[in-house]
Amino acid sequence: MARIPDAFIDELLARTDIVEVVGARVPLKRQGKEYSACCPFHDERSPSFTVSPTKQFYHCFGCGAHGTALSFLMNYDRLEFLDAVEELARRNGMEVPRDTQQRNENNDTRDLFGALEAAARFFQRQLETSDKAKAYLDGRGVDAGTRTQFMIGYAPDGFSALKDALGTDERRMKLLDRAGLFSKNDRGHVYDKFRDRVMFPIHDRRGRVIAFGGRVLQKDDGPKYLNSPETALFHKGRELYGLWQVRQANQKVARLIVVEGYMDVVSLFQYGVKEAVATLGTATTPEHAELLFRNAPDVYFCFDGDAAGQRAAWRALESVLPRMKDGRQAFFLFLPDGEDPDTIVRQEGAAGFDARLQQATPLSQFFFDELSKEINLSTLDGKARLAERARPLLAQIPDGAFGDLMRQRLTEITGVGAARAPAGTASQGGTTSRRPASGGANKPSLVRSIILRLLHKPSLALAIESSHGFSGLRQPGIDLLLELMVIVQARPDITTGALLEHFAEREELNALQKLAMQDIPGDEDSWRTELLDAAVQLEKQTLQQRLDELQAKQRSMGLDEADKYELRALLQARIGRH
Secondary structure (H helix, E strand, C coil), X not given: CCCCCHHXXXXXXXXXXXXXXXXXXXXXXXXXXXXXXXXXXXXXXXXXEEEECCCCEEEECCCCCEECHHHHHHHHCCCCHHHHHHHHHHHCCCCCCCXXXXXXXXXXXXXXXXXXXXXXXXXXXXXXXXXXXXXXXXXXXXXXXXXHHCCCEEECCCCCHHHHHHCCCHHHHXXXXXXXXXXXXXCCCEEECCCCEEEEEEECCCCCEEEEEXXXXXXXXXXXXXXXXXXXCCXXXXXCECHHXXXXXXXXXXXXXXXXCHHXXXXXXXXXXXXXXXXXXXXXXXXXXXXXXXXXXXXXXXXECCXXXXXXXXXXXXXXXXXXXXXXXXXXXXXXXXXXXXXXXXHHHHHHHHHHHHCCEEHHHHHHHHHCXXXXXXXXXXXXXXHHHHHHHHCCCCCCHHHHHHHHHHHHHHCCCCCCCCXXXXXXXXXXXXXXXXXXXXXXXXXXXXXXXXXXXXXXXXXXXXXXXXXXXXXXXXXXXXXXXXXXXXXXXXXXXXXXXXXXXXXXXXXXXXXXXXXXXXXXXXXXXXXXXXXXXXXXXXXXXXXXXXXXXXXXXXXXXXXXXXXXXXXXXXXXXX
């Protein structure tokens, strides 16, 4: 689908009152110019969640959650971006712009969803008439309610049951093929991909069927599980089986438990553990990690205790480590040999399984235990080796208390200070990455000072001449400042929240959000004066930068007539500015 124009998003946010959107879901209490509440994204006793009607965005000082009305709907209602846009557009009587290509793609996508839904219903009907499939589920203790909840079905034996039932014409055949429901042999003959298997439909985050997993009834009948291939709707590295059911079963998802199989999810649900999801025959990916933490603050990875389980756990750790913002937690539960969540919950019930979760290994402990394997920490060489292994991984953790504590723990174990990411990296948002050439150690840079005031009152950018004389200044944050000014000059009435939305998928967002939440003294008039003074100083620095370049060139290789003319003009301009 083509990208929705930025101008439409800006207009949508300008028409949306974030206080109304948030207040319809969270009880807000007015405090001065803003509203506060206990954060809906983490547990707390005293309110640290703030909604600003003037800036049109929210921020939690406890867990760091922040954003606009769009991101609130995405995080609270767990909507995808396009769904959140459509929800706000409906509230405001706006129509999301769609060109002809988009409309054609939407119709085609709807037909593909329809074909998958029809296949799911077909498999459900087949289950009702298959004694052996029902006997298998009865033997696994899957009751009728759970079968309905997960839309469990059965793909009959034979090569054309689905094709004969649903492939009524050439167009329908093509849809079913694109949905991943057919296979083709060397002679080009098309046949049903799933045969004589219990079928588990895989749903997307809106509850639509996008793929299937099929399990054999007998151990020796081919691979134990067979998943749909990658399609236009299904990418296994981005989906989690059971997530739709988790969201339907829980008003607020406090934790997610990642298991390996469809039956593990189904059994846990039936026994009352309604927070289980499964990766789809693949290792935990970064996309999985982001999806998990978008839905719950605590994530438990449940694996076998053997070497393969340890490797899978480490891959999961590598995926979640860069996403361990403050307020998030990850744990690892390793099961005894020969056991899986399905067998454990049947033997011990929900209380027994929950007791095991309470004893799960925290990410921090698993991290250092794994890296310390086969290392003699009683020697200096061993401690140095651990520090060498840990540092690049710790550098991936986002700024915050968790990262600081992990580095502190490394120092406790090894006696070696773990270096933080060097100044000037993306985590600084480009605005404070190097200390300004003039001023004390704690004095903010001129660039940061201007950005701070623009974030509090974007229209102040209109006070700076569009032909500003500092665009060529080589200083951290200049490009970001210029981009902010261009956005505001194109949309003079833009709010803080809408301005930040332009950086929603970019690394600068975190730093900009922090600046937007800072209190600065004075009022709009004093901010304008301070901003213009800072702009003048930047122009002086730009002039001096060019003077230094020409004088260096004069010393090294001499100047041509054009250079000499420019140098005289710059020297005269400098005199005029002092």
